[in-house]
Amino acid sequence: MTVRLRVNPIACEAHGLCAELLPELITEDPWGYPIVAPGPVPDRLLPLARRAVALCPTLALLLSKDEQ
Amino acid sequence: MTAPVPPRGLPRLILPGGPLQLRDHLAAFGPLPLGSAGGRGAASLITEVERSGLAGRGGAGFPAGRKLRAVADSTRAAGGRRAQAGAVVVANGAESEPASGKDRMLLARSPHLVLDGIAAAADAVGASSAYLSMHASSEDLARRVAAAVSERERLGGVPVQVVASRAGYLASQETALISQLNGGQPKPTFVPPRPFQKGAHGRPTLVANVETLAHIGLIARFGADWFCQVGHGAGSALVTISGAIRRPGVYEIPLGMPLGKLIEQAGGPSEQPQAILAGGYLGGWLPYAEALTIPVTPAALRAAGAAFGPGVLVVLPESACPLAETAWVAGYLASHSARQCGPCSNGLPALAATLRQLAFGRPDRKALGWADQLMTLVTGRGACNLPDGTAAFVASALRVFSAELRSHASAGPCQRVRRKPMLPAPGYRNARGRP
Numbered sequence: 001m002t003v004r005l006r007v008n009p010i011a012c013e014a015h016g017l018c019a020e021l022l023p024e025l026i027t028e029d030p031w032g033y034p035i036v037a038p039g040p041v042p043d044r045l046l047p048l049a050r051r052a053v054a055l056c057p058t059l060a061l062l063l064s065k066d067e068q
Numbered sequence: 069m070t071a072p073v074p075p076r077g078l079p080r081l082i083l084p085g086g087p088l089q090l091r092d093h094l095a096a097f098g099p100l101p102l103g104s105a106g107g108r109g110a111a112s113l114i115t116e117v118e119r120s121g122l123a124g125r126g127g128a129g130f131p132a133g134r135k136l137r138a139v140a141d142s143t144r145a146a147g148g149r150r151a152q153a154g155a156v157v158v159a160n161g162a163e164s165e166p167a168s169g170k171d172r173m174l175l176a177r178s179p180h181l182v183l184d185g186i187a188a189a190a191d192a193v194g195a196s197s198a199y200l201s202m203h204a205s206s207e208d209l210a211r212r213v214a215a216a217v218s219e220r221e222r223l224g225g226v227p228v229q230v231v232a233s234r235a236g237y238l239a240s241q242e243t244a245l246i247s248q249l250n251g252g253q254p255k256p257t258f259v260p261p262r263p264f265q266k267g268a269h270g271r272p273t274l275v276a277n278v279e280t281l282a283h284i285g286l287i288a289r290f291g292a293d294w295f296c297q298v299g300h301g302a303g304s305a306l307v308t309i310s311g312a313i314r315r316p317g318v319y320e321i322p323l324g325m326p327l328g329k330l331i332e333q334a335g336g337p338s339e340q341p342q343a344i345l346a347g348g349y350l351g352g353w354l355p356y357a358e359a360l361t362i363p364v365t366p367a368a369l370r371a372a373g374a375a376f377g378p379g380v381l382v383v384l385p386e387s388a389c390p391l392a393e394t395a396w397v398a399g400y401l402a403s404h405s406a407r408q409c410g411p412c413s414n415g416l417p418a419l420a421a422t423l424r425q426l427a428f429g430r431p432d433r434k435a436l437g438w439a440d441q442l443m444t445l446v447t448g449r450g451a452c453n454l455p456d457g458t459a460a461f462v463a464s465a466l467r468v469f470s471a472e473l474r475s476h477a478s479a480g481p482c483q484r485v486r487r488k489p490m491l492p493a494p495g496y497r498n499a500r501g502r503p
Contacts, residue, residue, distance in 0.1 A: 008258045009409035010451050029445050033410035 002040035004064055005049055009033075011060035018061050021052040034061075072098040074290040076297075079320045080304050081282050086177040087212065090219040093180040098289055100184045102191040102225075113192040114140060117284060119292035122303060126160055126242075126277030127348070127378040128453075129366050132284065135274060136192055138264040142272035143194040154196030156268040157226070158249065159186050161202040161278040162233035162240035165348040166400075166492040168380045170306035171278050173318040175202065176209055178282060179216035183228060185281025188288040190226040193274055197226065200278075201245055204232040235495075237349075237404035241452055242275045244406075255406040256452035277378075279306055299323035302365065305379050311345075311490065312385035314338045321364060328360030331383070340386040343468065345491070347375025349397050350457025352464030353390070356383075373464050382491065389484035391472050393491050394465040395423035400493035401458045412455040415446035419462060424498075428485055431477045439466065 005025060007018075014032035024045055025037045041049050041063070053061045072095070088096060102113075118133030143155040159182060163171040175182060186198050202213065210230070217228050231249065238244050239254035242263060248254050249268045267273025276284075283303060287295050295303050299322035307330070310316040314335025321330055327344070331337065341356045352374035354362065362368050366376040384390060402416035419442040425435050443463055446455035466473065475482065 007449075008451075009411065009449060010258050012410060014410055029411060029449075031410055031414040033414075033449070035445075035449070 001065060003046065003049075004039075005036050005041055005053075006062045006064055007034050007036060008060045008062060011058045013058050013060070015057050017055050017057065018052045021055065022048050025049070026052070072096065072289075074294045075286075078298065078304055078322065080286060080298070081174060081181060081279070081306060081320055082177045082318075087179060087216070090180060090216070097181075097184075097286070100187060100285065100288060102188060102288075113188055113284070113288055116287055116292045120283075120287050120295040120303065121292075121301065122280065122283050122287065122295065123366065124277055125279035125283070125305060125378065127165070127350075128242075129376065132276065132280050135264065135276070136189060139193040139195075139272050139274040142264050146272065153269075153271060155190075155193045155272040155274065157186055157190045157193065157195045157198040158245060158268060158273060158275045159198070159200040159228075159278050159281050160240055160242075160245060160275055161200055162245065163203070163378075164235075164237050164240045165378050165380055166237075166494055167308060167310050167345075167348060167382050168378050169308045170318045170379060172206070172209060174279055174282060174306060175213055179213050180220075181282040181285045182278045183216060183220055184285030184288065185276075185278075185283070186228055187223075187225050188284055189274060189276065189281060193272070195226055195274070197268075197271075198228045199249060199268070200228055200230045201233045201240070201248075202230065203235060205235075237401065238406050238452065238454060243452070245275060246273060253406075255408055258451050299325075300365075305364075305376075307364070307379035307381060309334050309381045309383070311381075311383035312338045312341055313383045324363045324365050326360065327354075327362045327364055327381075330364060330381075331360070337383055337385070341383050342386045342388070343384045343390060345374075345382040345384060346372075346380075347377030348380035349401055349491075350453065350461055351375035351377045351380070352461060353384075353394075353468040355468055373467065375460075384490070387484060388487065388490050389427065389472070389482055390465060390469045391423070391427035391476060392481075392485040393489055394462060394469075395420065395427040396489040396493060396498070397491050398423045398458060398462055399498045400496040401454065401461075403496055405454060406452070409450040409455075411446050411449035415442050416455060416458055418442055419446070419458065423462060423465075426473065426476065428481050430480060431473050436466070436473075 019026045019028045027035045053063050114136045122132040123129040161171050190198050234254040241256050243257040244254050246267045263273040298304050302323035308318050344354045344359045346369050354374050369376050398420040402420040405412050407413045422439045443459035447459050
C-alpha cells in the first residue's frame with residue numbers, strides 16, 4: 001500500500017509545523033509554504049508523517065492511499 | 069417523414085443564416101433521440117460519445133464520454149433520480165479567455181444545438197436539473213438564449229435554468245462555476261471530491277463546455293462513426309483567431325488541419341507576422357514560420373511547446389515586442405489569481421514583475437534564474453491550473469524569444485515596447501496604472 005502526502009493549498013496558511021516536524025520530506029518555499037517531496041512516504045517516516053498531519057493547524061496536510 | 073441526412077463535411081455546429089427557430093432546427097437536424105444514440109437500439113449515448121473520442125472543448129480536453137460515464141455511475145451508486153434528486157448538468161458558456169469568442173458565437177447562432185446536448189447529457193447521466201452558465205455582458209445574447217429555452221418548454225425534459233456567471237478569468241473554471249451555483253465565491257475549490265462525485269448542491273455534476281454539448285447533441289442523432297468522419301477521426305472544433313490577421317473571427321475547422329491553411333482561410337496576416345500564441349493565455353508561443361505546418365491538434369501543438377486549449381490563436385505582428393506582450397499577459401493572469409493558494413498568490417505577481425524587468429529593463433542572468441525558479445515553485449502547487457499554465461506560457465516565451473532577450477540584454481528594451489499592448493486584458497491595469 002503506497003501512501004502519499006499531499007497539501008490542500010487552499011487550506012494551507014504557511015504555519016510551518018509540517019516542515020519542522022518532517023524536514024525529511026517537507027521543505028519551505030521562499031514564502032513559507034510547504035514543498036512536499038514527490039513519491040510515496042517511506043515506511044520508516046509514516047509515524048512522523050501521521051503526526052505532522054494531525055498537528056497541522058488548518059488540517060491542510062493530508063495522507064492519501066495511492067491516487068486521490 | 070424520412071430522417072434528415074447527417075451533415076457531410078463542415079459546417080456542423082454553426083450553419084449559415086442561423087439562428088434557427090426550434091421548428092426549423094428540428095427540421096434541419098431531426099428530432100433529438102433520447103435513450104439511444106444515432107437511432108441505434110442498443111448503444112447508449114454514453115457509449116457513442118466514448119466511441120467518438122470527443123474531447124472536452126473548454127480547454128482541458130478531458131474525454132467527454134469518460135466524464136459522462138463517471139457522472140452516470142456516481143448517480144446510480146447514490147441511488148439515481150428518485151433516491152437522491154439526480155445529477156446536475158452544468159453547461160459552461162461563461163467564456164473567460166479574453167481572446168476567445170467561440171462560445172458566445174455558438175450560443176448566439178446555435179442555441180438549440182447546445183440545448184440538445186444538455187437534454188441528451190441530462191437524460192444519459194440521470195440528471196433532474198440543468199444550468200446554462202453565461203456572462204451577463206450581452207443583453208442581446210441573454211435574450212436570444214432565454215428565447216430558445218422557452219421555445220423548448222413544449223418539448224418537456226429537464227428544465228434548463230440560465231444563470232449569470234461572475235466575471236473573472238477563473239470564474240468559469242469547473243469547480244469555481246459549481247462554487248457559484250452553491251452560493252459561494254467564483255473561485256476554484258480543492259479536489260477531491262470532484263464534480264462528478266459531489267458538485268452542485270452536493271449532487272454528482274457534469275460540467276461541460278457548451279461546444280462539447282453541441283457535439284453531443286449531434287452525436288446523439290448521427291452517432292460516433294459520423295462524428296469521426298471529419299478531422300482525422302477527431303471531429304471538428306471551433307477556433308477563435310485574432311491579432312494581426314485579415315479576417316479575425318470564429319472558424320469551425322476539422323482537427324488536424326495545418327495551421328497555415330487556417331491562417332490562409334482567415335485571409336492571411338494583416339501585417340508582417342512574428343509568432344502565434346496557441347491555446348490562449350495558458351498555452352504557448354510558436355515562431356511564425358514553424359507554426360504554419362503544425363496540424364491543429366492538442367497533441368501536435370503540445371509537442372511544439374504550445375497547446376490547443378479552448379481553440380484560441382493570436383497572430384503577433386513584428387511591430388509588437390513579444391517580451392512586453394508576455395509581461396502584460398503575465399500581469400493580467402497574476403491579477404486574476406483567486407489568492408487562495410500561497411505559491412500562486414506570491415509566485416505569479418513575482419513572475420510578472422520579473423517579466424517586466426526582462427522586457428522593460430535589462431535582462432540579466434539573475435532575473436532569468438529567478439524567473440526559472442518561480443516557474444518551478446508555482447507548478448503543481450495550487451488548487452487549479454492557473455499557476456501551471458502561466459508558468460508554461462512564460463516558459464514558452466523565454467524559449468521562443470531568446471533572440472529578443474539577448475538583444476534587450478545588450479542594447480536595452482527595443483522601440484516596440486512603447487506601443488500599447490495588443491493582447492486583450494479586460495479590466496487590467498499594471499502597477500504603473502497603464503492599460
